[in-house]
Amino acid sequence: MASDPTRIRRLPEKAVSDIETIYQILDEGFVCHVAYVERERPVVIPTLYARRDDTMILHGSTASGITRAVRRGSPISIAVTHVDGLVVARSGFNSSANYRSVVVHGHGRILQGQEHLDALDWTVETLIPGRLQELRRPTEHEIRQTATIEVPLLDVSAKVSAGPPDDDAGDLASDIWAGIVPMMLVAGPPVPAPDLREGINLPDYLDPYQR
């Protein structure tokens, strides 16, 4: 993470440019961090997204800072990061985190009309495949309250840090433990809403929910 060039060469952290790996990283997540500039100051905010082909669809509200920044034509930067574990090396210096991260730079486009509706549907169906066909259609009010922003995946890069610690040769004789602590965002068993009517079973598409 934010490592210097020397470290990028030394450690199993590497820049990745193949688009399939970038798509995989994006498709595994649904929360991104979006940065924009407001009065010359940076602002970073988490929001929901879904990748669609060679774009990201950001989901927000018409009143959000992100939407306002995009509306005034400001560039944005987006990061999606998966934490895969702690790298417990024999020195503090070689200890770090295993992660996969995609960073996108560009300009967003606020979708309107049918494009906005399609993007809302896409977001629902990407987050929970199978859900869309069961839901009622959004109301005019809901459509107006929500914003979808399309960002092309043109200026996009990824970094992947994986594998065991890469300790200095001189540290290998150390008496202390080294290795990794794997980490993963896991979904637990779905919890029914307190006001769920009796007799409504958990749908197959949530049993279990996996990404």
Add this chain to the structure above:
Amino acid sequence: MASDPTRIRRLPEKAVSDIETIYQILDEGFVCHVAYVERERPVVIPTLYARRDDTMILHGSTASGITRAVRRGSPISIAVTHVDGLVVARSGFNSSANYRSVVVHGHGRILQGQEHLDALDWTVETLIPGRLQELRRPTEHEIRQTATIEVPLLDVSAKVSAGPPDDDAGDLASDIWAGIVPMMLVAGPPVPAPDLREGINLPDYLDPYQR
């Protein structure tokens, strides 16, 4: 997430200002997203951090974009976000994510000398309590390669979205399932490095690793 003010009032998503909640959110994480401005464009990058009292210590390299931005006096914005689950409502509009998020705005200070050393130690000990006393001391070269940046928690806010879906009254008669899918970043069993010497046991502080 990035919701409009109406939604903030309606949904169980709320702005949180008490510092203990903010500390809890920060202490549960170790990866943040830092935004800075470079040539009038926003850049967002993940990096490691550890909270110390009323500051965040960012960990990076002397050559990283974050460190360069802080060195030239640019303001930064930092977000720490925990995804706690999917909110599966009876409409797309009321569906969202449960999350806890802290956003910090301010200027960083690059730590030097003993302050830098202390911050490196703090980061190691915060990420893996118990580890520091077992590690060798960092070398001069390692100390020079690494940067620690102190950011005061002065302009800091948090948002917490929790609990079951808050569906429209008119949707409660729906035949479809509603509820939440809890999510959590969990640590798996530690995996020894392939070059770990025989007879070195997993230390108590990693058995199990919990945050």
